[in-house]
Amino acid sequence: MTRYSFLSLVRHALGGQRGWKPAWRDAAPRDAYDVVIVGGGGHGLATAHYLAKVHGIRRVAVLEKGWIGGGNAGRNTTIIRSNYLLPGNVPFYEWSMKLWEGLERDLNYNAMVSQRGVLNLYHSDAQRDAYARRGNAMRMHGIDAELLDRDAVRGMTPFLDFDNARFPIQGGLLQRRGGTARHDAVVWGYARAASDRGVDIVQNCEVTGFLRAPDGRVTGVETTRGQIRAGKVGIAVAGNSSRVAAMAGLRLPIESHVLQAFVSEGLKPVIPGVVTFGAGHFYVSQSDKGGLVFGGDIDGYNSYAQRGNLPVVEDVCEGGMALMPMIGRVRLLRSWGGIMDMTMDGSPIIDRSPVDGLYLNAGWCYGGFKATPASGWCFAHLMATDRPHEAAAAYRLDRFRSGHLIDEKGQGAQPNLH
Amino acid sequence: MRIPCPFCGSRDAQEFVYRGDADPVRPEGEEGMFEYVYERANPAGVLREHWYHAQGCRNWLVVTRDTVTHAIEGATFARDAAS
Numbered sequence: 001m002t003r004y005s006f007l008s009l010v011r012h013a014l015g016g017q018r019g020w021k022p023a024w025r026d027a028a029p030r031d032a033y034d035v036v037i038v039g040g041g042g043h044g045l046a047t048a049h050y051l052a053k054v055h056g057i058r059r060v061a062v063l064e065k066g067w068i069g070g071g072n073a074g075r076n077t078t079i080i081r082s083n084y085l086l087p088g089n090v091p092f093y094e095w096s097m098k099l100w101e102g103l104e105r106d107l108n109y110n111a112m113v114s115q116r117g118v119l120n121l122y123h124s125d126a127q128r129d130a131y132a133r134r135g136n137a138m139r140m141h142g143i144d145a146e147l148l149d150r151d152a153v154r155g156m157t158p159f160l161d162f163d164n165a166r167f168p169i170q171g172g173l174l175q176r177r178g179g180t181a182r183h184d185a186v187v188w189g190y191a192r193a194a195s196d197r198g199v200d201i202v203q204n205c206e207v208t209g210f211l212r213a214p215d216g217r218v219t220g221v222e223t224t225r226g227q228i229r230a231g232k233v234g235i236a237v238a239g240n241s242s243r244v245a246a247m248a249g250l251r252l253p254i255e256s257h258v259l260q261a262f263v264s265e266g267l268k269p270v271i272p273g274v275v276t277f278g279a280g281h282f283y284v285s286q287s288d289k290g291g292l293v294f295g296g297d298i299d300g301y302n303s304y305a306q307r308g309n310l311p312v313v314e315d316v317c318e319g320g321m322a323l324m325p326m327i328g329r330v331r332l333l334r335s336w337g338g339i340m341d342m343t344m345d346g347s348p349i350i351d352r353s354p355v356d357g358l359y360l361n362a363g364w365c366y367g368g369f370k371a372t373p374a375s376g377w378c379f380a381h382l383m384a385t386d387r388p389h390e391a392a393a394a395y396r397l398d399r400f401r402s403g404h405l406i407d408e409k410g411q412g413a414q415p416n417l418h
Numbered sequence: 419m420r421i422p423c424p425f426c427g428s429r430d431a432q433e434f435v436y437r438g439d440a441d442p443v444r445p446e447g448e449e450g451m452f453e454y455v456y457e458r459a460n461p462a463g464v465l466r467e468h469w470y471h472a473q474g475c476r477n478w479l480v481v482t483r484d485t486v487t488h489a490i491e492g493a494t495f496a497r498d499a500a501s
Contacts, residue, residue: 242460253456255438256485301436303464304486309419311432372471400456413455416436 001196003108019226023188024195029202029225033061035383036221036230037091038207038244039237040064041073041162042183043368044052045190045201046376047383048238049107050383052197055384060199061230063223067189072238075338076369077261077295079274079285081118081178082143085134088142088394088406089347096374096393097143097177103373109189110371111181113289118178119148119156119274123167127278131173146174156272159326165299167322172356179273180285184371202416210248210358218248218357228404234359234383236375239304241352241362252362253344253400255415257298258337262309262316265328266290275323282319291333294320296342298366300416304305346418347406351380351388359383360397365418422493425475437468440480462486467498479491 002008002021012019035051037044051057062068080100082093099106100113122128128147135145149171154162162169191201202225211220211227220229225252237244239256267290276283284294297314299308313335320327342362343349348371355358361379364371378392389397394406411417419431442454462485469479478496483489 021426037434162481240462241457248457251453251456251459255458255460256462283421301431301483302438302460302465302467303488305488309431311430401452414438416438 001192004110004198009100019173023192024201027061027202029061029063029223031104031207032220032229034231035234036060036219036232037062037234037236039235040068040201040203041072041236041238042069042187042190042362043238043375043379044234044236045187045194045363046372047234047379048196048199049190049194050302050380051384052194052199055380057384058198060194061228062194062199062201063106063205063207063221063228064177064201065224067203068201069184069210071340072340072368073183073372075259075261076183076337077283077285077293078183078287078369079118079178079283080113080181080370081119081175081274083120083134083138083145083173083178084163084368084408085177086408087136087406090137090143092374092378092395093371094141094143094393095377096371099373100181102179102212103181103186103189107189107193109185109192111185111189113179113181113258115143115177115179116285117174117176118276119153119172119174119273121153121169121172122159123170123277123279125170128170130409133171141204144177146176148172148174149395155185157275159270159324160275161323162249164266164322167313168375183312183369190376196378207244207247216355218355222311229309232357232359234361234379235359236379238362238364238368241341241360245353248353250353250355253303254341254363255416256304257301257340257416258305258308259295259298259340260312260316260335260337261293261295262313262335263287263294263333264292264327265333267292267330277319277323280315280319280322281325284320284324292327292330298342298416299337304339306337306339306341309336321336340364342415342418344413345405345407345412345417346409348375348395349397350375350382350392350395352386353397375384419488419490420488421469421479423479424470424476424495425477426471426495429474433471435470435472436441436492437470438498439469440466452484471493471494488489
């Protein structure tokens with residue numbers, strides 16, 4: 001792999017930009033690997049990268065039924081943050097944030113990580129208290145958090161509707177290290193780095209079943225491109241987790257729901273970071289191209305449709321209008337839907353499955369993008385060592401049975417409310 | 419999406435509250451409670467599911483819907499489905 005650098009840019013510019021090589025190999029599957037990862041999204045590719053880099057396991061294949069990054073890695077709204085409250089989540093997401101901060105040097109790839117700040121607004125005394133508690137929990141774990149009053153928020157984002165009759169803005173909880181990253185570049189960067197270390201990235205290769213030994217152990221996968229034997233198989237397939245796990249006879253505490261995302265026409269720079277509405281579900285940032293990137297609630301009922309319904313479009317846009325009426329005449333450019341693997345407590349699963357040789361990385365709900373580096377790091381650690389990484393030790397599959405739930409939102413076993 | 423409520427007729431899905439898969443049955447005792455509360459088949463295809471007509475007749479329904487196409491085969495009262 002040729003390193004990307006200022007000098008390589010100059011050299012290729014002088015050569016008329018004709019010398020660029022593909023960033024990663026589009027491999028054909030071999031007969032056998034040490035590790036097969038099912039799912040070529042951000043999490044799967046990150047897992048392969050860290051398996052090769054940190055654990056020295058290079059006979060690795062990432063199998064993707066379509067093209068890499070074509071699922072939720074391409075659907076998300078690119079936000080990165082580590083502003084969690086509960087003990088099971090805090091160390092994991094902060095480890096992810098630390099990996100984001102060093103990601104571009106690690107991958108030698110511009111993932112456009114931009115720590116432009118994540119601001120969660122509060123609109124009532126009770127919500128201020130809840131955010132103060134959250135901010136304190138973060139700071140006790142060494143994570144940056146600032147509780148802003150109304151004037152401080154006004155200084156950052158003067159365009160908000162501070163005196164909204166129903167939801168006046170009282171202040172906000174700010175994590176300055178939060179921000180955005182370029183989602184496709186994250187996928188391509190991990191693919192390039194993993195491929196360079198010998199990982200085979202196999203596209204158009206759908207897993208249709210598992211190979212099992214007489215004792216039940218998983219020994220490989222059946223795919224649309226033939227059988228592939230593997231020492232260990234990891235599943236990182238987001239909204240399709242239940243379907244793939246069902247091929248191994250597992251029933252997961254997961255429902256699949258559709259989440260929509262939206263982008264407006266390009267505008268001049270107006271929104272400094274990520275802003276979230278505290279009285280409804282609406283969050284917005286502005287891409288480097290100028291489009292407002294925003295989203296809100298999931299549609300609310302089980303769906304594999306990869307497209308959303310109109311009432312939620314209206315609901316999200318109403319939230320946006322309540323927060324910043326100035327966007328009322330901005331035109332919506334695109335909206336699209338992706339399938340979320342919603343767990344029963346709103347938190348993910350990184351664990352061995354009850355089937356030997358089969359490992360599970362699932363249940364990311366609609367928070368998977370920010371978790372990409374740590375998810376890959378911890379899943380690689382689990383698959384390489386057969387022990388959970390300490391930052392992800394709480395993400396056990398059996399926590400639902402044992403009662404050790406990680407329910408940030410306190411909604412109970414109703415995935416459409418998390 | 420419109421739901422064919424057997425009492426009210428075809429109504430907008432926004433009038434309903436969703437409660438998920440209708441197949442798990444609450445066990446009498448502790449045995450099977452974990453599976454009932456947490457484990458789901460989560461099919462990509464036909465699913466029988468509970469909808470509550472909160473802004474209509476306030477009946478609980480069992481709606482048979484395809485989770486890929488959103489096509490609805492039909493709806494019955496949940497009390498009939500349970501008996």
